[in-house]
Amino acid sequence: MTSPEKKPNRLFQPLTKLFTRWEAQLFIIILLVLFFGQFLSPHFLNLNNQLENTNNFVDIGLMALAMSFIIVTGNIDLSVASNLGMSTVTMALLFQAGVPIWIAVGIGLLVGAVGGLFNGILVGVVKLPALVATLATYSLYRGIAYTMIRDLWVGNFPDQFTAIGQQNIPGTSIPNSLILFALFVVIFYIIFHRSTLGRYLFAIGQNEDACRYSGVQVDKIKILIFTISGFMAAMAGMVIVSKFGTIRADIATGYELTVITAVVLGGILTIGGVGTLPGVIISLFLVGELRLLMNLMNVKGQIQQIAFGLLLIISILMPRVINIIRSRQRTRQIQQELQKPTQING
Numbered sequence: 001m002t003s004p005e006k007k008p009n010r011l012f013q014p015l016t017k018l019f020t021r022w023e024a025q026l027f028i029i030i031l032l033v034l035f036f037g038q039f040l041s042p043h044f045l046n047l048n049n050q051l052e053n054t055n056n057f058v059d060i061g062l063m064a065l066a067m068s069f070i071i072v073t074g075n076i077d078l079s080v081a082s083n084l085g086m087s088t089v090t091m092a093l094l095f096q097a098g099v100p101i102w103i104a105v106g107i108g109l110l111v112g113a114v115g116g117l118f119n120g121i122l123v124g125v126v127k128l129p130a131l132v133a134t135l136a137t138y139s140l141y142r143g144i145a146y147t148m149i150r151d152l153w154v155g156n157f158p159d160q161f162t163a164i165g166q167q168n169i170p171g172t173s174i175p176n177s178l179i180l181f182a183l184f185v186v187i188f189y190i191i192f193h194r195s196t197l198g199r200y201l202f203a204i205g206q207n208e209d210a211c212r213y214s215g216v217q218v219d220k221i222k223i224l225i226f227t228i229s230g231f232m233a234a235m236a237g238m239v240i241v242s243k244f245g246t247i248r249a250d251i252a253t254g255y256e257l258t259v260i261t262a263v264v265l266g267g268i269l270t271i272g273g274v275g276t277l278p279g280v281i282i283s284l285f286l287v288g289e290l291r292l293l294m295n296l297m298n299v300k301g302q303i304q305q306i307a308f309g310l311l312l313i314i315s316i317l318m319p320r321v322i323n324i325i326r327s328r329q330r331t332r333q334i335q336q337e338l339q340k341p342t343q344i345n346g
Helices: 013-019 022-040 047-071 080-096 101-124 130-149 159-166 176-194 196-206 208-213 218-244 255-265 277-296 301-339
Strands: none
Touching (some): 022 277, 047 176, 047 218, 047 255, 047 277, 080 101, 080 255, 101 130, 101 159, 159 176, 159 218, 176 218, 196 208, 196 218, 208 218, 255 277, 255 301, 277 301
16 A cells, blocks of 8 residues: 655745746845845935936946847847947037937937947857957947047037936926836837747847757847847937936946846846846846945945946856756756655555
8 A cells, every 4th residue: 555645735836936036036135125225224215216216227227128139149248338438429429510419319329220230240240259249349439439529528418308317207206217218128028028039039049050050040130139239228328418418438438247237137148048028127126226225325436346246246156056956956856756665556
């Protein structure tokens, strides 16, 4: 006679599955930051501060949306901040020369897209590794920005432009830039998780050669996503300029580190093929909350760079550590099952 097998408790299975998701764990970390942050600074949970804080990382978020497309394919774009600088300097100089502001903005966005297109050609046509290609354009685009404007600055932009980054929706404390970001989140989510292009991005990250053999236009897709990345970098630059009202050639220097941190921390693996856009959105809020807390605590910018560098390392290592632990647990379970004596019903 055999003893009855223990049935798994199905009541808690959905809850257990939910909390094993990286997105849920990030959300828990945000709650912990909010909880401890209120003791570290009395102004941390102020609603106006929180809403204003979203305005401070919308530019990072816009670039992170496009960077998600690139990293999920197993590539990277190190030139986003430099492309941002080149495109916004172009816009500013055109406006200073008398070009209407919205035409200047449109040309600036076009310049960013062309910069991204050039990256895509280097990666998709010339077959340079994305790391090498975008490291080269990282220097190239920033050098162009410095050559165009040197040590000067441009300001005095019209109110209709600065309203994007400096004003709120009438009657509320919600920044205009947050609405712009939300619009792009919807668009990128649909493409990333509900379109053929999104499925191709994941497939390329999992096995690029298999995609080629299946007839997927891998090179064209790479050119497309790098062009999108350039366009979104320029869009982020317009938001920054509208927020501060001035521009210099060193605008957004070092932002590429924060963008990559937000994407990788959101669960999109650098090897490609894995990740979700909601995870990236949650990680953006986590990075934003950490930056706000450090600013309120008067943490120096250099220390913040160290903190986000360490966060990037942790975000890269953590998924791999979790996968190793899960793999060992599965192996141990299989070994235990194989070691059980075979029971014969008599």
